[in-house]
Amino acid sequence: MIMMKDHFHKEIEEYQISVWKYSIFALKMLRDSFEAFRSLDRELACEIAGGMESHCISCGTSDGQPEMHQQIMVPRKVLLGLKSDQLEEEGLMLIALNQPVASDLRTISCCMNLINSSERIGRYGKDICHCTYKLPRGIHIHDMVGLPEMAALSISMLEDAITAFRTHDLRMISGFSERDDVIDQMRYAIYEDCIRIMEEDPGTIPYCATYLLIDRYLERCADHACKTAEKIHYMVTGDRVDIR
Amino acid sequence: MKQQNNALETQTLNLYYGSTQALIDVDIQIPKNKVTALIGPSGCGKSTLLRCFNRMNDLIPDCSLSGSILYHGEEITGRSTDVVELRKRIGMVFQQPNPFPKSIYENVIYGPKVHGMKDRKELDAIAEKSLKGAAIWEEVKDRLHDAARGLSGGQQQRLCIARTLSVDPDIILMDEPCSALDPIATAKIENLITELKEEYTVVIVTHNMQQAARVSDYTGFMYMGRLIEFDTTSVIFERPKEELTENYITGRFG
Numbered sequence: 001m002i003m004m005k006d007h008f009h010k011e012i013e014e015y016q017i018s019v020w021k022y023s024i025f026a027l028k029m030l031r032d033s034f035e036a037f038r039s040l041d042r043e044l045a046c047e048i049a050g051g052m053e054s055h056c057i058s059c060g061t062s063d064g065q066p067e068m069h070q071q072i073m074v075p076r077k078v079l080l081g082l083k084s085d086q087l088e089e090e091g092l093m094l095i096a097l098n099q100p101v102a103s104d105l106r107t108i109s110c111c112m113n114l115i116n117s118s119e120r121i122g123r124y125g126k127d128i129c130h131c132t133y134k135l136p137r138g139i140h141i142h143d144m145v146g147l148p149e150m151a152a153l154s155i156s157m158l159e160d161a162i163t164a165f166r167t168h169d170l171r172m173i174s175g176f177s178e179r180d181d182v183i184d185q186m187r188y189a190i191y192e193d194c195i196r197i198m199e200e201d202p203g204t205i206p207y208c209a210t211y212l213l214i215d216r217y218l219e220r221c222a223d224h225a226c227k228t229a230e231k232i233h234y235m236v237t238g239d240r241v242d243i244r
Numbered sequence: 245m246k247q248q249n250n251a252l253e254t255q256t257l258n259l260y261y262g263s264t265q266a267l268i269d270v271d272i273q274i275p276k277n278k279v280t281a282l283i284g285p286s287g288c289g290k291s292t293l294l295r296c297f298n299r300m301n302d303l304i305p306d307c308s309l310s311g312s313i314l315y316h317g318e319e320i321t322g323r324s325t326d327v328v329e330l331r332k333r334i335g336m337v338f339q340q341p342n343p344f345p346k347s348i349y350e351n352v353i354y355g356p357k358v359h360g361m362k363d364r365k366e367l368d369a370i371a372e373k374s375l376k377g378a379a380i381w382e383e384v385k386d387r388l389h390d391a392a393r394g395l396s397g398g399q400q401q402r403l404c405i406a407r408t409l410s411v412d413p414d415i416i417l418m419d420e421p422c423s424a425l426d427p428i429a430t431a432k433i434e435n436l437i438t439e440l441k442e443e444y445t446v447v448i449v450t451h452n453m454q455q456a457a458r459v460s461d462y463t464g465f466m467y468m469g470r471l472i473e474f475d476t477t478s479v480i481f482e483r484p485k486e487e488l489t490e491n492y493i494t495g496r497f498g
Contacts, residue, residue, distance in 0.1 A: 008495065009494075009495075009496065099453070099454050100494070101457065101481045101482070101493045101494060102481060102482065102483065102489075102490050102493055102494050103490060103494060104494045105482070106482070237483075238482065238483025238484075239483070
């Protein structure tokens, strides 16, 4: 006997793959943004986040601001927003046309959440790019006060969440509470270090103030990883868990 | 104590049509003043189970059953049960609206009249109360003596519900009450079902999964004569425990 909803389930499967790819796109945006910041690479930052509206879109009018040339190319942040709307629309259509229940409904719900989280993550990437513009070219101070380690951990959580979404393998997200605790500790350690460094040498303020912003962005990204993990758990088992 | 919260209950109910077994060890509890939906593929036994509750299966030759059916804790499968009285207490609404070829008014007071009521004033009061209860009073109050068959399908179905209410039941069984109706009439019946549970216990058999999800508090999933899963409707439609249920409601039925 042919399955009644064969077509619908194929659509759900394809939808999950689209959402998965979108989350990978967003995560790469975050990863590349942090890399742009780490190496103070304005070209890469521009490719992701576009220019800073006031002085980048058109070349050569930077009024002493760092020059940022933008090629005629859509920055990734624009694609991020467009794709998010499109995927949300697709999810709503699946619900409206098929009235899914049980695991189908939970899957679509999880997809919608992941779309939202992915967009947020991509936008934190964009914000990190904007921080890149604020610092002069050159080198960082104090090894970025531990931000690279925090970025690595935050990104690894997102990677594992996205893998779990695709494979339904809950082992990937089983240690998220502990990993999030580490993120929180890092966040406060970086905060305190930055304050101390700024007190000792006010010349470090432009750097440390930027580090504090990124500290916060990375903590938020890990939080999105946890939220996503909760939704994946719900999608797979039907039970709600509270991570952290 | 707990039993008193159940309007109906079956215990290891087995039912046979001749040598074919239609219900297998069904244990179900229908809570009072709630809407309970029975879902499942055609032939799973849900209508058969529904008909057991007011002994409509008595009318089918060759039908035999074992086990218990309790109505407010009282056994109703025995010979001593007054079936006429039972069907007064447990009314039924069918898939196809089936008004009598009489006026709207005559349809509604048919039951009380058969049960011996003659007083015109009393009958008028019952007609109004029942038609109001079935949310059709406003539409028919000025033409009570028109032919019932002249009403639309949705109105006819609500008239049939009014006819059921007229004998003052406490349980209403509905066997796919909306499957012959358009979406607007369906919405009216669904609203009505939600109102009815204030005073009555409703058991509804439906093939429309969304309808079950919308109107019921509890849902039972049946398959091949067995009650596979029974739980609150939110659990059944959000995270059913049985794989069979999951496969059925998501349409992954092989």
